[in-house]
Amino acid sequence: MLVKINSISNVGLETIPVDVEVDVAEKGFPGFTIVGLASKAVEEARERVKTAMVNSGFDFPPKKITVNLAPADLPKDGAAYDLPIAIGVLIASGQLECTFSNAFFYGELSLDGTLRPTRGILLLALFANRTSDAKIFVPKPSAPEATMVKGVTVYPVGTLTDLVRHINESSPIKPLPHDIIRIDEEFESGESDLKDVAGQEQAKRALIIAAAGGHNLLMWGPPGTGKTMLARALPGILPPLSPDEALEVTRIYSVSGLLSPGTSILTKRPFRSPHHGVSAAGLIGGGSSPQPGEVSLAHLGVLFLDEMPEFSRSVLEGIRQPMEDGAVEIVRVSGHVKYPASFTLIAAINPCPCGYLGHPRRACTCTQKMIAKYRHRLSGPILDRIDLTVLVAPVDVEKLSLTRQADTNNLTSRQAKSMVVKARAIQSKRFIGTHMYTNSQMKNRDVKLFGKLTVEAENFLKLASEKYDFSARSYMRLIKVARTIADLANAETILPVHMAEALQYKQLT
Amino acid sequence: MKQFNRQTGRAGEGYAATYLEKKGYIILEQNFSNKFGEIDIIARDKHILVFVEVKTKIGSDFGIPEEMINSGKLQRVRNMATMYMKGELRQCRIDVVAIVLDEENGIKRLTHYENVY
Numbered sequence: 193m194l195v196k197i198n199s200i201s202n203v204g205l206e207t208i209p210v211d212v213e214v215d216v217a218e219k220g221f222p223g224f225t226i227v228g229l230a231s232k233a234v235e236e237a238r239e240r241v242k243t244a245m246v247n248s249g250f251d252f253p254p255k256k257i258t259v260n261l262a263p264a265d266l267p268k269d270g271a272a273y274d275l276p277i278a279i280g281v282l283i284a285s286g287q288l289e290c291t292f293s294n295a296f297f298y299g300e301l302s303l304d305g306t307l308r309p310t311r312g313i314l315l316l317a318l319f320a321n322r323t324s325d326a327k328i329f330v331p332k333p334s335a336p337e338a339t340m341v342k343g344v345t346v347y348p349v350g351t352l353t354d355l356v357r358h359i360n361e362s363s364p365i366k367p368l369p370h371d372i373i374r375i376d377e378e379f380e381s382g383e384s385d386l387k388d389v390a391g392q393e394q395a396k397r398a399l400i401i402a403a404a405g406g407h408n409l410l411m412w413g414p415p416g417t418g419k420t421m422l423a424r425a426l427p428g429i430l431p432p433l434s435p436d437e438a439l440e441v442t443r444i445y446s447v448s449g450l451l452s453p454g455t456s457i458l459t460k461r462p463f464r465s466p467h468h469g470v471s472a473a474g475l476i477g478g479g480s481s482p483q484p485g486e487v488s489l490a491h492l493g494v495l496f497l498d499e500m501p502e503f504s505r506s507v508l509e510g511i512r513q514p515m516e517d518g519a520v521e522i523v524r525v526s527g528h529v530k531y532p533a534s535f536t537l538i539a540a541i542n543p544c545p546c547g548y549l550g551h552p553r554r555a556c557t558c559t560q561k562m563i564a565k566y567r568h569r570l571s572g573p574i575l576d577r578i579d580l581t582v583l584v585a586p587v588d589v590e591k592l593s594l595t596r597q598a599d600t601n602n603l604t605s606r607q608a609k610s611m612v613v614k615a616r617a618i619q620s621k622r623f624i625g626t627h628m629y630t631n632s633q634m635k636n637r638d639v640k641l642f643g644k645l646t647v648e649a650e651n652f653l654k655l656a657s658e659k660y661d662f663s664a665r666s667y668m669r670l671i672k673v674a675r676t677i678a679d680l681a682n683a684e685t686i687l688p689v690h691m692a693e694a695l696q697y698k699q700l701t
Numbered sequence: 702m703k704q705f706n707r708q709t710g711r712a713g714e715g716y717a718a719t720y721l722e723k724k725g726y727i728i729l730e731q732n733f734s735n736k737f738g739e740i741d742i743i744a745r746d747k748h749i750l751v752f753v754e755v756k757t758k759i760g761s762d763f764g765i766p767e768e769m770i771n772s773g774k775l776q777r778v779r780n781m782a783t784m785y786m787k788g789e790l791r792q793c794r795i796d797v798v799a800i801v802l803d804e805e806n807g808i809k810r811l812t813h814y815e816n817v818y
Contacts, residue, residue, distance in 0.1 A: 221767070221797060221814040221817035222765075222767040222768075254765055254767055
């Protein structure tokens with residue numbers, strides 16, 4: 193008997209329907225073959241399905257079983273076909289009768305018949321949503337991922353036996369109730385709070401602008417002045433994800449299998465800080481069936497590169513294109529995939545290898561050649577894409593004093609966050625109906641549309657451009673930063689004062 | 702233990718030969734072997750040359766006989782068949798006879814699979 197079961201295959205973030213055709217032939221030498229460009233993981237489904245069925249108390253028929261994963265020319269990977277194959281074999285061998293349609297099966301089996309967490313459940317749910325009245329049968333630990341999708345009935349399947357009992361109606365599985373995307377507005381400080389960082393008022397201000405508009409920020413200064421601490425405080429002042437954004441981020445984490453079991457949706461902005469030993473494939477994404485890299489995992493959040501010049505040059509240059517386009521296209525033999533990668537880059541560097549160049553009290557011990565070599569690791573094109581550059585200077589001992597009364601006007605993360613949230617609200621109102629969320633995502637055309645410069649502000653910018661010879665890209669980026677500064681001040685148009693502040697953050701000596 | 706296995710095998714091959722003869726096959730050779738291996742039964746079904754691999758098991762405690770035949774085993778039979786035909790091009794096929802015996806070496810089940818390769 194021939195049975196057809198619906199399932200899917202994820203190619204990057206795209207979902208393609210896969211028909212799992214199972215044939216149990218009465219005649220022919222017993223055997224179990226899987227065809228349809230199956231990878232090693234899919235091939236091995238044979239042993240998992242066989243053992244899981246026997247251990248769940250079903251017969252594995254000693255007949256000629258052929259499984260075809262259609263379309264035949266699409267490479268299939270992953271263990272998610274275990275469940276559809278097992279159900280197919282049960283139905284085709286007459287051990288189970290299945291009458292319902294619009295059902296999708298997806299999940300990895302363990303040898304005892306329980307279902308293991310499987311990646312990509314959210315994408316399955318979103319795909320199934322296109323058919324009306326769709327039901328999806330997915331592993332219990334990963335099922336919450338799918339509950340955000342309206343119009344799909346989600347059945348959490350614990351074991352193969354549970355599912356069989358559900359299908360033959362002896363003990364139905366209760367579908368998971370639909371959930372709405374609840375964003376936790378409650379303030380939660382990150383690993384460090386802004387108020388714990390002594391001094392550094394300008395750096396804090398730059399951090400707020402970066403958080404408000406999604407601008408890239410470079411902090412430079414001698415070791416031990418608080419660069420890393422400031423960056424670690426950033427998650428605490430970032431606004432919560434909007435429901436649409438949350439779905440976008442969760443999709444990426446779902447295909448990479450990084451959602452911990454039981455998680456339904458990510459509501460916090462991602463903060464990724466890869467070590468400088470990261471490979472190009474790790475940062476940009478890659479592998480024989482391309483997986484998202486750090487830039488995509490930081491989508492709509494922050495990518496923090498500590499000690500940026502220590503990253504290998506070729507790896508670093510790879511982030512140029514995603515920084516500009518907000519997406520990466522990865523091409524491999526098995527095909528090409530596109531992952532979103534719209535992140536805010538926060539970088540921390542020392543001014544020279546010894547770290548004390550320009551220090552008010554300590555002497556730098558580097559030679560000119562060493563400094564030149566160190567600086568050379570950061571290329572012009574990368575620096576050109578960074579909107580805000582700020583010096584994190586050594587702190588006065590006075591400000592560190594523990595016994596002295598603490599600075600009462602020290603900005604806390606909570607205050608900073610409320611400023612950021614307000615500025616973001618203005619932006620999301622501005623970008624209604626577009627695919628943008630922040631000022632930094634504006635393309636040149638959008639800058640002209642939404643920039644709203646006063647004549648004085650533009651003249652000021654022109655003057656500065658001529659003097660410092662800014663590139664066309666820098667020119668546009670300065671307007672975007674000024675737009676964010678104006679939003680923070682709740683100003684309708686960009687005034688010269690906003691432009692002046694934006695220009696302040698355009699310096700690296 | 703080994704010799705019991707051999708006895709079981711021989712008994713199975715006997716049953717298989719009887720079964721095939723009853724089916725109208727003409728047995729040409731039994732246990733055709735050289736240093737590369739062995740073919741249990743070579744028979745003729747009308748004008749087709751049939752190479753038969755017989756697999757016998759006692760009881761089902763160690764799985765079914767069909768499980769013991771994999772592509773490697775069939776490839777060996779195929780190689781042997783080529784040697785038997787000495788390069789001649791003849792119509793032929795490979796069959797498998799799976800036999801399950803009970804404790805007293807009586808037949809519990811005998812299944813004949815035609816053209817398995």
